[in-house]
Amino acid sequence: METLKVLFHVSEPDRWKVALGNITNLIKDVGEGNVDVEVLANGPSVSAYVDSELIDIMKGLAEKNVRFVACRNSLKKMCADDIICIDEDKLPSFIEVVPAGITEIIKKQAEGYAYVKP
Amino acid sequence: METLKVLFHVSEPDRWKVALGNITNLIKDVGEGNVDVEVLANGPSVSAYVDSELIDIMKGLAEKNVRFVACRNSLKKMCADDIICIDEDKLPSFIEVVPAGITEIIKKQAEGYAYVKP
Amino acid sequence: METLKVLFHVSEPDRWKVALGNITNLIKDVGEGNVDVEVLANGPSVSAYVDSELIDIMKGLAEKNVRFVACRNSLKKMCADDIICIDEDKLPSFIEVVPAGITEIIKKQAEGYAYVKP
Numbered sequence: 042m043e044t045l046k047v048l049f050h051v052s053e054p055d056r057w058k059v060a061l062g063n064i065t066n067l068i069k070d071v072g073e074g075n076v077d078v079e080v081l082a083n084g085p086s087v088s089a090y091v092d093s094e095l096i097d098i099m100k101g102l103a104e105k106n107v108r109f110v111a112c113r114n115s116l117k118k119m120c121a122d123d124i125i126c127i128d129e130d131k132l133p134s135f136i137e138v139v140p141a142g143i144t145e146i147i148k149k150q151a152e153g154y155a156y157v158k159p
Numbered sequence: 160m161e162t163l164k165v166l167f168h169v170s171e172p173d174r175w176k177v178a179l180g181n182i183t184n185l186i187k188d189v190g191e192g193n194v195d196v197e198v199l200a201n202g203p204s205v206s207a208y209v210d211s212e213l214i215d216i217m218k219g220l221a222e223k224n225v226r227f228v229a230c231r232n233s234l235k236k237m238c239a240d241d242i243i244c245i246d247e248d249k250l251p252s253f254i255e256v257v258p259a260g261i262t263e264i265i266k267k268q269a270e271g272y273a274y275v276k277p
Numbered sequence: 278m279e280t281l282k283v284l285f286h287v288s289e290p291d292r293w294k295v296a297l298g299n300i301t302n303l304i305k306d307v308g309e310g311n312v313d314v315e316v317l318a319n320g321p322s323v324s325a326y327v328d329s330e331l332i333d334i335m336k337g338l339a340e341k342n343v344r345f346v347a348c349r350n351s352l353k354k355m356c357a358d359d360i361i362c363i364d365e366d367k368l369p370s371f372i373e374v375v376p377a378g379i380t381e382i383i384k385k386q387a388e389g390y391a392y393v394k395p
Binding site for chain 1: 168170201202232236258259261262264265266268269274276
Protein backbone atom coordinates (compact mmCIF):
# COMPACT_ATOMS: atom_id res chain seq x y z
CA MET A 42 0.00 0.00 0.00
CA GLU A 43 1.20 3.50 -0.80
CA THR A 44 1.87 5.63 2.27
CA LEU A 45 -1.14 7.74 3.17
CA LYS A 46 -0.46 11.36 4.10
CA VAL A 47 -2.72 13.46 6.26
CA LEU A 48 -2.76 16.78 8.05
CA PHE A 49 -5.17 17.13 10.97
CA HIS A 50 -6.20 20.72 11.64
CA VAL A 51 -7.17 21.39 15.24
CA SER A 52 -8.35 24.92 15.98
CA GLU A 53 -10.67 24.44 18.95
CA PRO A 54 -9.47 22.98 22.28
CA ASP A 55 -12.52 20.73 22.62
CA ARG A 56 -11.62 18.89 19.39
CA TRP A 57 -8.34 17.49 20.67
CA LYS A 58 -9.79 14.32 22.14
CA VAL A 59 -11.56 13.57 18.88
CA ALA A 60 -8.41 14.30 16.88
CA LEU A 61 -6.17 12.10 19.04
CA GLY A 62 -8.77 9.30 18.94
CA ASN A 63 -8.95 9.60 15.14
CA ILE A 64 -5.17 9.31 14.84
CA THR A 65 -5.01 6.34 17.20
CA ASN A 66 -7.69 4.54 15.17
CA LEU A 67 -6.00 5.45 11.90
CA ILE A 68 -2.65 3.98 12.92
CA LYS A 69 -4.35 0.88 14.29
CA ASP A 70 -6.21 0.50 10.99
CA VAL A 71 -3.41 0.93 8.48
CA GLY A 72 -0.27 0.23 10.52
CA GLU A 73 2.33 2.66 11.80
CA GLY A 74 4.61 2.58 8.76
CA ASN A 75 1.82 3.16 6.27
CA VAL A 76 0.71 6.64 7.21
CA ASP A 77 2.42 10.01 7.58
CA VAL A 78 0.51 12.13 10.09
CA GLU A 79 0.93 15.77 11.00
CA VAL A 80 -1.23 17.67 13.46
CA LEU A 81 -1.37 21.42 13.09
CA ALA A 82 -2.79 23.37 16.00
CA ASN A 83 -3.74 26.99 15.66
CA GLY A 84 -6.06 29.35 17.49
CA PRO A 85 -6.99 28.53 21.12
CA SER A 86 -6.22 24.84 20.56
CA VAL A 87 -2.49 25.53 21.04
CA SER A 88 -3.19 25.59 24.79
CA ALA A 89 -3.31 21.78 24.67
CA TYR A 90 0.45 21.79 24.25
CA VAL A 91 0.77 22.52 27.95
CA ASP A 92 -2.02 20.16 29.09
CA SER A 93 -0.23 17.26 30.77
CA GLU A 94 -3.04 14.77 30.19
CA LEU A 95 -3.15 15.45 26.46
CA ILE A 96 0.63 15.71 26.22
CA ASP A 97 0.88 12.13 27.48
CA ILE A 98 -1.31 10.88 24.65
CA MET A 99 0.52 13.03 22.10
CA LYS A 100 3.86 11.71 23.31
CA GLY A 101 2.73 8.14 22.69
CA LEU A 102 1.67 9.12 19.17
CA ALA A 103 4.88 11.08 18.55
CA GLU A 104 6.74 7.82 19.25
CA LYS A 105 4.74 6.41 16.34
CA ASN A 106 6.07 9.27 14.18
CA VAL A 107 3.08 11.59 14.40
CA ARG A 108 4.31 15.20 14.14
CA PHE A 109 2.75 17.88 16.32
CA VAL A 110 3.04 21.47 15.17
CA ALA A 111 2.01 24.77 16.77
CA CYS A 112 1.29 28.10 15.11
CA ARG A 113 3.50 30.86 16.55
CA ASN A 114 0.98 33.56 15.64
CA SER A 115 -1.56 31.74 17.80
CA LEU A 116 0.85 31.33 20.71
CA LYS A 117 1.52 35.07 20.59
CA LYS A 118 -2.15 35.99 20.28
CA MET A 119 -3.15 33.79 23.24
CA CYS A 120 -0.57 35.63 25.34
CA ALA A 121 -1.52 39.10 24.04
CA ASP A 122 -5.18 38.30 24.82
CA ASP A 123 -4.23 37.39 28.41
CA ILE A 124 -5.49 33.84 27.99
CA ILE A 125 -2.27 31.91 28.41
CA CYS A 126 1.39 32.70 27.76
CA ILE A 127 3.27 29.65 26.55
CA ASP A 128 7.04 29.83 26.33
CA GLU A 129 7.81 27.91 23.16
CA ASP A 130 11.26 26.97 24.44
CA LYS A 131 9.58 25.04 27.23
CA LEU A 132 7.30 23.02 24.96
CA PRO A 133 8.00 19.27 24.81
CA SER A 134 10.74 18.61 22.27
CA PHE A 135 8.42 16.66 19.97
CA ILE A 136 6.38 19.80 19.26
CA GLU A 137 7.53 21.97 16.38
CA VAL A 138 6.61 25.65 16.08
CA VAL A 139 5.98 27.26 12.69
CA PRO A 140 5.57 31.01 12.06
CA ALA A 141 2.05 30.74 10.58
CA GLY A 142 -0.08 27.63 10.95
CA ILE A 143 -2.23 28.48 7.95
CA THR A 144 0.77 28.52 5.63
CA GLU A 145 1.74 25.06 6.91
CA ILE A 146 -1.77 23.71 6.24
CA ILE A 147 -1.71 24.98 2.67
CA LYS A 148 1.81 23.76 1.94
CA LYS A 149 1.07 20.28 3.22
CA GLN A 150 -2.00 19.98 0.99
CA ALA A 151 0.12 21.16 -1.95
CA GLU A 152 2.48 18.28 -1.08
CA GLY A 153 -0.38 15.80 -1.34
CA TYR A 154 -1.53 15.55 2.26
CA ALA A 155 -5.23 15.00 2.82
CA TYR A 156 -6.92 17.54 5.09
CA VAL A 157 -9.05 16.45 8.03
CA LYS A 158 -10.82 18.79 10.42
CA PRO A 159 -11.87 16.60 13.35
CA MET B 160 -17.82 18.83 -17.82
CA GLU B 161 -15.50 16.47 -16.01
CA THR B 162 -17.17 14.60 -13.16
CA LEU B 163 -16.68 16.36 -9.84
CA LYS B 164 -15.78 14.18 -6.88
CA VAL B 165 -16.45 15.08 -3.29
CA LEU B 166 -16.37 13.56 0.15
CA PHE B 167 -18.54 15.16 2.83
CA HIS B 168 -17.26 14.59 6.36
CA VAL B 169 -19.99 14.67 8.99
CA SER B 170 -18.81 14.24 12.57
CA GLU B 171 -21.45 16.10 14.57
CA PRO B 172 -25.14 15.11 14.52
CA ASP B 173 -26.29 18.73 14.20
CA ARG B 174 -24.46 19.11 10.86
CA TRP B 175 -26.53 16.50 9.02
CA LYS B 176 -29.25 18.89 7.87
CA VAL B 177 -26.65 21.24 6.47
CA ALA B 178 -24.80 18.37 4.78
CA LEU B 179 -27.93 16.93 3.18
CA GLY B 180 -29.01 20.40 2.04
CA ASN B 181 -25.55 21.00 0.54
CA ILE B 182 -25.73 17.73 -1.40
CA THR B 183 -29.25 18.42 -2.64
CA ASN B 184 -28.17 21.85 -3.89
CA LEU B 185 -25.02 20.43 -5.45
CA ILE B 186 -26.88 17.83 -7.48
CA LYS B 187 -29.46 20.40 -8.52
CA ASP B 188 -26.65 22.72 -9.62
CA VAL B 189 -24.47 20.37 -11.66
CA GLY B 190 -26.82 17.51 -12.53
CA GLU B 191 -26.96 14.00 -11.11
CA GLY B 192 -24.55 12.41 -13.58
CA ASN B 193 -21.86 15.06 -13.15
CA VAL B 194 -20.88 14.53 -9.55
CA ASP B 195 -19.68 11.60 -7.47
CA VAL B 196 -20.68 12.15 -3.85
CA GLU B 197 -19.71 10.18 -0.76
CA VAL B 198 -20.75 11.03 2.78
CA LEU B 199 -18.56 9.71 5.57
CA ALA B 200 -20.03 9.80 9.06
CA ASN B 201 -17.87 9.27 12.11
CA GLY B 202 -18.14 10.20 15.77
CA PRO B 203 -21.60 10.83 17.25
CA SER B 204 -22.99 11.68 13.81
CA VAL B 205 -23.38 7.96 13.01
CA SER B 206 -26.53 8.03 15.13
CA ALA B 207 -28.28 9.68 12.17
CA TYR B 208 -28.22 6.32 10.42
CA VAL B 209 -31.11 5.20 12.62
CA ASP B 210 -33.02 8.50 12.49
CA SER B 211 -36.04 7.79 10.30
CA GLU B 212 -36.55 11.40 9.26
CA LEU B 213 -32.96 11.79 8.05
CA ILE B 214 -32.91 8.28 6.57
CA ASP B 215 -35.81 9.29 4.29
CA ILE B 216 -33.79 12.19 2.88
CA MET B 217 -30.66 10.05 2.57
CA LYS B 218 -32.60 7.36 0.74
CA GLY B 219 -33.72 9.89 -1.85
CA LEU B 220 -30.12 10.98 -2.33
CA ALA B 221 -28.87 7.37 -2.44
CA GLU B 222 -31.23 6.90 -5.40
CA LYS B 223 -29.23 9.67 -7.06
CA ASN B 224 -26.05 7.63 -6.41
CA VAL B 225 -24.88 9.40 -3.28
CA ARG B 226 -22.98 6.89 -1.11
CA PHE B 227 -23.44 6.92 2.66
CA VAL B 228 -20.69 5.40 4.77
CA ALA B 229 -20.38 4.79 8.51
CA CYS B 230 -17.25 4.35 10.62
CA ARG B 231 -17.31 1.04 12.52
CA ASN B 232 -15.00 2.39 15.23
CA SER B 233 -17.56 5.11 15.89
CA LEU B 234 -20.49 2.66 15.97
CA LYS B 235 -18.61 0.58 18.54
CA LYS B 236 -17.60 3.61 20.62
CA MET B 237 -21.16 4.96 20.73
CA CYS B 238 -22.28 1.59 22.08
CA ALA B 239 -19.38 1.26 24.55
CA ASP B 240 -20.15 4.78 25.82
CA ASP B 241 -23.81 3.75 26.43
CA ILE B 242 -25.08 6.38 24.00
CA ILE B 243 -26.65 4.16 21.36
CA CYS B 244 -25.97 0.63 20.16
CA ILE B 245 -26.57 0.30 16.44
CA ASP B 246 -26.58 -3.15 14.91
CA GLU B 247 -24.85 -2.63 11.60
CA ASP B 248 -26.68 -5.56 10.03
CA LYS B 249 -29.92 -3.66 10.57
CA LEU B 250 -28.77 -0.47 8.86
CA PRO B 251 -30.52 0.40 5.59
CA SER B 252 -28.86 -1.46 2.73
CA PHE B 253 -27.64 1.74 1.08
CA ILE B 254 -25.32 2.45 4.03
CA GLU B 255 -21.85 0.95 3.86
CA VAL B 256 -19.70 0.37 6.96
CA VAL B 257 -15.91 0.78 6.85
CA PRO B 258 -13.49 -0.23 9.64
CA ALA B 259 -12.07 3.28 10.19
CA GLY B 260 -13.75 6.38 8.84
CA ILE B 261 -10.57 8.44 8.95
CA THR B 262 -8.78 6.03 6.62
CA GLU B 263 -11.66 6.34 4.16
CA ILE B 264 -11.47 10.15 4.27
CA ILE B 265 -7.74 10.10 3.51
CA LYS B 266 -7.99 7.49 0.76
CA LYS B 267 -10.75 9.38 -1.02
CA GLN B 268 -8.73 12.59 -1.04
CA ALA B 269 -5.76 10.63 -2.39
CA GLU B 270 -8.12 9.51 -5.19
CA GLY B 271 -8.87 13.14 -6.05
CA TYR B 272 -12.03 13.75 -4.07
CA ALA B 273 -12.50 17.24 -2.69
CA TYR B 274 -13.09 17.43 1.07
CA VAL B 275 -16.01 19.36 2.51
CA LYS B 276 -16.81 19.71 6.20
CA PRO B 277 -20.33 21.10 6.31
CA MET C 278 8.27 30.09 -4.31
CA GLU C 279 5.36 28.64 -6.22
CA THR C 280 2.10 30.50 -5.62
CA LEU C 281 0.04 28.89 -2.88
CA LYS C 282 -3.66 28.52 -3.56
CA VAL C 283 -6.29 28.25 -0.88
CA LEU C 284 -10.03 28.29 -0.44
CA PHE C 285 -11.38 29.25 2.98
CA HIS C 286 -14.83 27.81 3.68
CA VAL C 287 -16.86 29.87 6.13
CA SER C 288 -20.27 28.46 7.00
CA GLU C 289 -20.89 29.81 10.50
CA PRO C 290 -21.05 33.57 11.26
CA ASP C 291 -18.90 33.21 14.37
CA ARG C 292 -15.97 31.89 12.32
CA TRP C 293 -15.49 35.05 10.29
CA LYS C 294 -13.11 36.75 12.71
CA VAL C 295 -10.93 33.64 12.79
CA ALA C 296 -11.02 33.36 9.00
CA LEU C 297 -10.09 37.00 8.41
CA GLY C 298 -7.32 36.75 11.01
CA ASN C 299 -5.99 33.60 9.32
CA ILE C 300 -5.89 35.35 5.95
CA THR C 301 -4.20 38.44 7.36
CA ASN C 302 -1.52 36.26 8.98
CA LEU C 303 -1.11 34.19 5.83
CA ILE C 304 -0.47 37.20 3.60
CA LYS C 305 1.90 38.68 6.18
CA ASP C 306 3.77 35.35 6.29
CA VAL C 307 4.21 34.61 2.57
CA GLY C 308 3.74 38.00 0.94
CA GLU C 309 0.81 39.31 -1.07
CA GLY C 310 1.93 38.09 -4.48
CA ASN C 311 2.68 34.57 -3.32
CA VAL C 312 -0.78 33.36 -2.42
CA ASP C 313 -4.11 33.17 -4.20
CA VAL C 314 -6.92 33.33 -1.65
CA GLU C 315 -10.64 32.78 -2.10
CA VAL C 316 -13.21 32.88 0.67
CA LEU C 317 -16.45 31.03 0.06
CA ALA C 318 -19.31 31.83 2.41
CA ASN C 319 -22.38 29.64 2.54
CA GLY C 320 -25.08 29.00 5.11
CA PRO C 321 -25.78 31.67 7.75
CA SER C 322 -22.26 33.08 7.33
CA VAL C 323 -23.38 35.02 4.24
CA SER C 324 -24.94 37.56 6.61
CA ALA C 325 -21.42 38.91 7.21
CA TYR C 326 -21.56 40.42 3.75
CA VAL C 327 -23.80 43.17 5.14
CA ASP C 328 -21.91 43.62 8.43
CA SER C 329 -20.12 46.95 8.10
CA GLU C 330 -17.39 46.12 10.62
CA LEU C 331 -16.45 42.89 8.85
CA ILE C 332 -16.88 44.46 5.41
CA ASP C 333 -14.19 47.00 6.29
CA ILE C 334 -11.70 44.23 7.04
CA MET C 335 -12.74 42.29 3.92
CA LYS C 336 -12.31 45.39 1.78
CA GLY C 337 -8.73 45.76 2.98
CA LEU C 338 -8.07 42.13 2.10
CA ALA C 339 -9.84 42.45 -1.27
CA GLU C 340 -7.33 45.20 -2.08
CA LYS C 341 -4.68 42.53 -1.54
CA ASN C 342 -6.47 40.36 -4.13
CA VAL C 343 -8.43 38.13 -1.75
CA ARG C 344 -11.68 37.12 -3.46
CA PHE C 345 -14.91 36.99 -1.46
CA VAL C 346 -17.70 34.79 -2.78
CA ALA C 347 -21.27 34.22 -1.59
CA CYS C 348 -23.54 31.24 -2.23
CA ARG C 349 -26.82 32.35 -3.87
CA ASN C 350 -28.69 29.33 -2.50
CA SER C 351 -27.74 30.47 1.00
CA LEU C 352 -28.77 34.08 0.35
CA LYS C 353 -32.16 32.84 -0.83
CA LYS C 354 -32.59 30.42 2.09
CA MET C 355 -31.73 33.09 4.67
CA CYS C 356 -34.47 35.26 3.17
CA ALA C 357 -37.00 32.40 2.89
CA ASP C 358 -36.32 31.52 6.54
CA ASP C 359 -37.07 35.15 7.55
CA ILE C 360 -33.57 35.61 8.97
CA ILE C 361 -32.24 38.28 6.64
CA CYS C 362 -32.97 39.26 3.05
CA ILE C 363 -29.87 40.46 1.27
CA ASP C 364 -30.22 42.08 -2.12
CA GLU C 365 -27.24 40.77 -4.02
CA ASP C 366 -27.18 43.82 -6.27
CA LYS C 367 -26.46 45.92 -3.20
CA LEU C 368 -23.50 43.86 -2.02
CA PRO C 369 -20.09 45.56 -2.18
CA SER C 370 -18.67 45.20 -5.67
CA PHE C 371 -15.76 43.06 -4.47
CA ILE C 372 -18.15 40.24 -3.49
CA GLU C 373 -19.00 37.73 -6.18
CA VAL C 374 -22.14 35.57 -6.04
CA VAL C 375 -22.15 31.99 -7.35
CA PRO C 376 -25.24 29.81 -7.82
CA ALA C 377 -24.12 27.05 -5.43
CA GLY C 378 -21.29 27.53 -2.96
CA ILE C 379 -20.64 23.81 -2.64
CA THR C 380 -19.94 23.48 -6.35
CA GLU C 381 -17.42 26.31 -6.09
CA ILE C 382 -15.64 24.61 -3.16
CA ILE C 383 -15.31 21.36 -5.11
CA LYS C 384 -14.18 23.02 -8.34
CA LYS C 385 -11.50 25.02 -6.57
CA GLN C 386 -10.06 21.91 -4.94
CA ALA C 387 -10.08 20.21 -8.34
CA GLU C 388 -8.01 23.19 -9.56
CA GLY C 389 -5.43 22.55 -6.84
CA TYR C 390 -6.61 24.90 -4.11
CA ALA C 391 -6.05 23.73 -0.54
CA TYR C 392 -9.16 23.65 1.63
CA VAL C 393 -9.23 25.31 5.03
CA LYS C 394 -12.21 25.38 7.39
CA PRO C 395 -11.35 28.01 10.00
